[in-house]
Amino acid sequence: xxxxxxxxxxxxxxxxxxxxxxxxxxxxxxxxxxxxxxxxxxxxxxxxxxxxxxxxxxxxxxxxxxxxxxxxxxxxxxxxxxxxxxxxxxxxxxxxxxxxxxxxxxxxxxxxxxxxxxxxxxxxxxxxxxxxxxxxxxxxxxxxxxxxxxxxxxxxxxxxxxxxxxxxxxxxxxxxxxxxxxxxxxxxxxxxxxxxxxxxxxxxxxxxxxxxxxxxxxxxxxxxxxxxxxxxxxxxxxxxxxxxxxxxxxxxxxxxxxxxxxxxxxxxxxxxxxxxxxxxxxxxxxxxxxxxxxxxxxxxxxxxxxxxxxxxxxxxxxxxxxxxxxxxxxxxxxxxxxxxxxxxxxxxxxxxxxxxxxxxxxxxxxxxxxxxxxxxxxxxxxxxxxxxxxxxxxxxxxxxxxxxxxxxxxxxxxxx
Amino acid sequence: xxxxxxxxxxxxxxxxxxxxxxxxxxxxxxxxxxxxxxxxxxxxxxxxxxxxxxxxxxxxxxxxxxxxxxxxxxxxxxxxxxxxxxxxxxxxxxxxxxxxxxxxxxxxxxxxxxxxxxxxxxxxxxxxxxxxxxxxxxxxxxxxxxxxxxxxxxxxxxxxxxxxxxxxxxxxxxxxxxxxxxxxxxxxxxxxxxxxxxxxxxxxxxxxxxxxxxxxxxxxxxxxxxxxxxxxxxxxxxxxxxxxxxxxxxxxxxxxxxxxxxxxxxxxxxxxxxxxxxxxxxxxxxxxxxxxxxxxxxxxxxxxxxxxxxxxxxxxxxxxxxxxxxxxxxxxxxxxxxxxxxxxxxxxxxxxxxxxxxxxxxxxxxxxxxxxxxxxxxxxxxxxxxxxxxxxxxxxxxxxxxxxxxxxxxxxxxxx
Numbered sequence: 001x002x003x004x005x006x007x008x009x010x011x012x013x014x015x016x017x018x019x020x021x022x023x024x025x026x027x028x029x030x031x032x033x034x035x036x037x038x039x040x041x042x043x044x045x046x047x048x049x050x051x052x053x054x055x056x057x058x059x060x061x062x063x064x065x066x067x068x069x070x071x072x073x074x075x076x077x078x079x080x081x082x083x084x085x086x087x088x089x090x091x092x093x094x095x096x097x098x099x100x101x102x103x104x105x106x107x108x109x110x111x112x113x114x115x116x117x118x119x120x121x122x123x124x125x126x127x128x129x130x131x132x133x134x135x136x137x138x139x140x141x142x143x144x145x146x147x148x149x150x151x152x153x154x155x156x157x158x159x160x161x162x163x164x165x166x167x168x169x170x171x172x173x174x175x176x177x178x179x180x181x182x183x184x185x186x187x188x189x190x191x192x193x194x195x196x197x198x199x200x201x202x203x204x205x206x207x208x209x210x211x212x213x214x215x216x217x218x219x220x221x222x223x224x225x226x227x228x229x230x231x232x233x234x235x236x237x238x239x240x241x242x243x244x245x246x247x248x249x250x251x252x253x254x255x256x257x258x259x260x261x262x263x264x265x266x267x268x269x270x271x272x273x274x275x276x277x278x279x280x281x282x283x284x285x286x287x288x289x290x291x292x293x294x295x296x297x298x299x300x301x302x303x304x305x306x307x308x309x310x311x312x313x314x315x316x317x318x319x320x321x322x323x324x325x326x327x328x329x330x331x332x333x334x335x336x337x338x339x340x341x342x343x344x345x346x347x348x349x350x351x352x353x354x355x356x357x358x359x360x361x362x363x364x365x366x367x368x369x370x371x372x373x374x375x376x377x378x379x380x381x382x383x384x385x386x387x388x389x390x391x392x393x394x395x396x397x398x399x400x401x402x403x404x405x406x407x408x409x410x411x412x413x414x415x416x
Numbered sequence: 417x418x419x420x421x422x423x424x425x426x427x428x429x430x431x432x433x434x435x436x437x438x439x440x441x442x443x444x445x446x447x448x449x450x451x452x453x454x455x456x457x458x459x460x461x462x463x464x465x466x467x468x469x470x471x472x473x474x475x476x477x478x479x480x481x482x483x484x485x486x487x488x489x490x491x492x493x494x495x496x497x498x499x500x501x502x503x504x505x506x507x508x509x510x511x512x513x514x515x516x517x518x519x520x521x522x523x524x525x526x527x528x529x530x531x532x533x534x535x536x537x538x539x540x541x542x543x544x545x546x547x548x549x550x551x552x553x554x555x556x557x558x559x560x561x562x563x564x565x566x567x568x569x570x571x572x573x574x575x576x577x578x579x580x581x582x583x584x585x586x587x588x589x590x591x592x593x594x595x596x597x598x599x600x601x602x603x604x605x606x607x608x609x610x611x612x613x614x615x616x617x618x619x620x621x622x623x624x625x626x627x628x629x630x631x632x633x634x635x636x637x638x639x640x641x642x643x644x645x646x647x648x649x650x651x652x653x654x655x656x657x658x659x660x661x662x663x664x665x666x667x668x669x670x671x672x673x674x675x676x677x678x679x680x681x682x683x684x685x686x687x688x689x690x691x692x693x694x695x696x697x698x699x700x701x702x703x704x705x706x707x708x709x710x711x712x713x714x715x716x717x718x719x720x721x722x723x724x725x726x727x728x729x730x731x732x733x734x735x736x737x738x739x740x741x742x743x744x745x746x747x748x749x750x751x752x753x754x755x756x757x758x759x760x761x762x763x764x765x766x767x768x769x770x771x772x773x774x775x776x777x778x779x780x781x782x783x784x785x786x787x788x789x790x791x792x793x794x795x796x797x798x799x800x801x802x803x804x805x806x807x808x809x810x811x812x813x814x815x816x817x818x819x820x821x822x823x824x825x826x827x828x829x830x831x832x
Binding site: 173392 | 495578582587588590616706711718797800801810811812
């Protein structure tokens with residue numbers, strides 16, 4: 001393998017997460033170990049930065065700042081939901097890469113993001129431009145195939161389970177009469193996040209809250225929901241329900257869609273209120289709805305140390321793979337076979353990742369459809385282990401911002 | 417002063433908070449130091465436990481459990497919103513106290529709770545039953561008069577400011593075009609909690625989020641709100657708005673009331689959505705609403721150490737005061753005059769506390785009506801300092817539950 005010399009570029013895209021910046025830190029740290037990588041750049045605002053040549057010099061950041069990225073939420077480079085769509089967008093992106101002699105491109109993001117990276121790799125190949133493209137997975141939804149789990153999931157899971165435990169303590173304190181707490185969590189098409197709420201149960205206490213978990217993998221029935229809640233309220237003083245925003249009925253239609261912008265994915269939300277209305281009307285109980293919203297992906301103050309370390313590791317692995325000549329692949333996380341949890345990185349072809357969604361295995365869900373069995377607990381428990389040591393200043397977590405030294409533009413403006 | 421021998425009883429009422437159990441721990445710990453206090457009981461479910469003679473033996477709990485109360489959210493004894501209303505309810509409550517030889521009654525709660533305690537003290541006096549009643553303040557709303565601040569406030573403030581900082585990082589990451597984040601916080605009639613969000617600004621960075629804070633103390637105008645947001649979006653890539661649920665218009669009417677149950681206080685909420693609709697309609701921007709809900713009073717995992725310690729201290733002080741012959745009073749927190757924050761306890765007559773609400777001083781709010789000045793920062797910053805060391809088990813905070821050994825009932829049932 002010939003050594004490929006040139007610059008490297010990092011882009012973030014898709015929704016932010018508590019640990020997505022830890023992958024940036026991993027890439028920067030590792031890139032500086034390799035002499036063949038000259039400059040380490042970041043693209044501002046994901047693919048938008050690529051199109052508009054908005055690049056910053058990450059090697060110019062202080063070491064303190066790069067270390068701070070390991071516990072700073074959001075997406076320090078800026079992210080975007082926009083995808084490269086038209087052929088000329090891809091042409092332009094490649095032109096920007098060539099102009100700045102980018103030979104290593106690292107794209108941190110969810111499934112859609114990996115697709116963009118794959119197409120860019122394809123175009124470079126067609127134009128015989130020697131570019132190595134490696135994706136780094138990131139999604140709290142945990143729905144990427146080919147990897148045991150995704151960076152971002154463990155921290156969101158830890159926050160959700162903690163919050164459900166705390167909300168349950170609050171409900172229990174006031175549960176003089178039947179009270180139902182509904183917690184709505186994210187998860188567009190999969191129940192990984194909703195299932196994570198089950199971790200709030202203490203071991204061997206299956207009757208602990210959450211009492212009912214509604215997953216996108218199990219077709220929702222309003223009648224069954226009402227009966228489920230009724231059953232719990234016979235047994236318990238109060239009932240904690242967790243529901244994934246992407247809940248669908250037996251025909252596969254979302255149970256609650258908030259808004260639909262033309263050309264944009266349906267904006268989910270409101271399923272918590274939908275269930276509240278059902279319970280109040282059918283059972284006459286008092287219902288509180290907590291919609292965790294963006295907090296579940298932003299709560300770096302309660303990030304999983306395991307998740308943060310693996311996000312960093314995935315960033316490092318991306319650089320090592322590219323240096324070793326790999327391209328057109330996404331870093332994966334592989335779980336060891338032993339009883340004790342271990343995690344290594346691997347690689348999967350973009351082709352095997354893009355366009356596929358990994359759902360919760362049906363056999364990890366109990367027959368009642370509203371609770372998880374030991375297979376899920378065995379899977380998810382290691383992912384939420386450990387707490388980060390975050391510096392606090394004036395009583396609050398002290399997160400970092402990039403200084404963001406701009407790389408000079410060499411091309412004219414671009415209109416997509 | 418004659419020494420008064422007998423048993424003591426603790427009741428919790430009103431909404432739970434992250435540190436309300438720390439006051440229980442303070443009372444139990446201190447009570448066991450005094451030989452004249454024989455048994456240490458807790459009333460289950462606040463005044464409901466008192467009426468129905470549902471008492472537990474707190475001295476029988478393990479020391480480990482009592483220590484665990486210092487970081488366990490909710491209300492370990494159970495709370496309730498119900499008040500003693502009818503004269504026969506007070507008669508019954510006093511009968512229960514007499515039957516169990518309760519000579520010391522400690523009531524932890526908000527303003528309404530202190531009123532109940534005051535009336536009980538009055539009735540005991542009228543019947544010449546030697547009873548010492550001391551209240552311990554607790555409210556995240558921070559609206560009790562006679563005390564510099566209330567246990568519960570500092571922790572809610574810390575959680576709110578942290579969450580606003582994290583939500584802002586998330587919004588900034590995706591702020592390719594104008595985006596407005598609206599964070600709705602609690603605070604029935606006062607803006608103490610909404611104002612606390614301002615602590616998320618870094619020192620000397622007045623342009624940091626939150627950019628706009630709407631307080632119940634400042635009459636809301638839809639026109640001004642729209643202009644405020646427009647102004648911020650001219651200057652910044654995105655706008656973070658914080659709003660207190662108890663926002664009122666110039667006529668003193670709540671801007672958003674969710675439901676009104678007959679005979680119950682208006683259920684506030686929905687003001688975030690109300691502002692969202694305004695901004696979307698008038699400015700055509702994308703708006704995200706985060707309603708922090710119960711999480712802001714339940715998030716013990718991010719409790720303020722200062723707050724937790726003061727809640728414990730207030731519990732201890734209640735016992736010491738009662739032993740010293742005080743009754744019919746609430747413990748207060750007094751701030752020292754020096755530059756360095758110090759806090760001692762004092763006492764206020766129930767008469768001076770009950771029925772009054774402490775609002776944010778107008779002179780702590782800037783003239784723009786949507787931001788706080790240095791006087792507020794000086795006041796609130798010390799209250800959010802420090803983090804608790806909470807034991808984590810299997811990746812989650814390990815909170816405690818009371819064993820709850822019942823005290824035998826000696827009276828017949830009671831129907832209110």
